[in-house]
Amino acid sequence: MRMVGLTGGIASGKSTVSSLFNHNSIPIVDADVIARDALKKGSGGYKKVVAEFGPDILQDDGHVDRLKLGRIVFSDASKRQLLNRLLAPYISSGIFLEISKLWIKGHKVIVLDIPLLFEAKLDKWTKPIVVVWVDPETQLRRLMERDNSTEEDARNRISAQMSLDLKKSQANIVIDNTGSLQDLQERFSEVLSEVKRPLTWTEFWLSRDGALSALLGVIMGVVVVKKFHAFSSL
Numbered sequence: 001m002r003m004v005g006l007t008g009g010i011a012s013g014k015s016t017v018s019s020l021f022n023h024n025s026i027p028i029v030d031a032d033v034i035a036r037d038a039l040k041k042g043s044g045g046y047k048k049v050v051a052e053f054g055p056d057i058l059q060d061d062g063h064v065d066r067l068k069l070g071r072i073v074f075s076d077a078s079k080r081q082l083l084n085r086l087l088a089p090y091i092s093s094g095i096f097l098e099i100s101k102l103w104i105k106g107h108k109v110i111v112l113d114i115p116l117l118f119e120a121k122l123d124k125w126t127k128p129i130v131v132v133w134v135d136p137e138t139q140l141r142r143l144m145e146r147d148n149s150t151e152e153d154a155r156n157r158i159s160a161q162m163s164l165d166l167k168k169s170q171a172n173i174v175i176d177n178t179g180s181l182q183d184l185q186e187r188f189s190e191v192l193s194e195v196k197r198p199l200t201w202t203e204f205w206l207s208r209d210g211a212l213s214a215l216l217g218v219i220m221g222v223v224v225v226k227k228f229h230a231f232s233s234l
């Protein structure tokens with residue numbers, strides 16, 4: 001199985017690119033969705049986070065006030081590290097579970113949309129790594145427009161992540177998303193054909209069909225050797 005890593009900076013356009021993959025029948029594992037589940041009221045992650053951050057981060061209905069928690073962690077690196085540490089086991093096991101489900105279904109190519117792919121050192125499990133890059137002014141503008149946030153909040157969120165230029169330098173494929181959605185669609189078509197090229201042997205053996213072929217090969221090998229032994233001892 002080929003596990004494509006999709007990452008970038010906040011509001012650089014990862015979700016937009018991941019929906020293009022989805023429209024082309026390539027399944028997505030979305031770490032933001034898994035992280036949201038990990039903070040759902042009553043979950044293990046929720047309990048740990050509330051125990052550490054206190055009930056002040058809750059809304060009246062008991063759900064986490066994400067805007068409030070976001071303001072706290074994106075303006076304080078130590079609080080952010082604490083939140084990351086508390087949620088990391090739930091997020092990584094959630095990612096593993098989603099990958100396993102797709103493996104069982106026999107998918108050959110999947111995309112892991114993980115904003116903190118490099119920061120969480122998950123990059124070593126994915127190849128190729130696609131980084132969605134935008135120039136800093138466009139990133140700030142799109143983030144403020146999308147989240148209806150102040151410049152200060154937006155800048156805090158951007159600086160909570162590894163620099164987008166550093167991510168770009170570690171990518172196998174870069175999508176420059178500074179232009180229009182039409183430009184993005186054109187670049188995406190090139191990327192899609194790269195991502196869909198035939199699997200390498202390693203990727204094939206890591207897929208469900210490859211693993212089953214290997215298992216079948218071993219079983220047949222054992223049967224042939226046993227038959228040969230039985231025949232030669234006559």
Ligand SMILES: CC(C)(COP(=O)(O)OP(=O)(O)OC[C@H]1O[C@@H](n2cnc3c(N)ncnc32)[C@H](O)[C@@H]1O)[C@@H](O)C(=O)NCCC(=O)NCCS
Binds near residue numbers: 069
């Ligand atoms: C702090 C929280 C509650 C804010 O929620 P909110 O709904 O405002 O933002 P959302 O979850 O949609 O995240 C938006 C983007 O913020 C960035 N981001 C999220 N968490 C982090 C983090 N810990 N460090 C740096 N950037 C982050 C990502 O680019 C993400 O795509 C939430 O982001 C959270 O629980 N973060 C910790 C979990 C995590 O690490 N998520 C990223 C998955 S790899």
Ligand SMILES: Nc1ncnc2c1ncn2[C@@H]1O[C@H](COP(=O)(O)OP(=O)(O)OP(=O)(O)O)[C@@H](O)[C@H]1O
Binds near residue numbers: 014017181
């Ligand atoms: N090429 C583009 N032209 C104009 N707007 C765009 C373009 N690409 C993305 N956008 C818009 O920019 C915003 C950020 O994009 P998107 O939500 O895909 O980013 P993201 O990287 O997934 O963000 P996050 O890290 O917060 O999950 C969205 O409002 C999206 O509609």
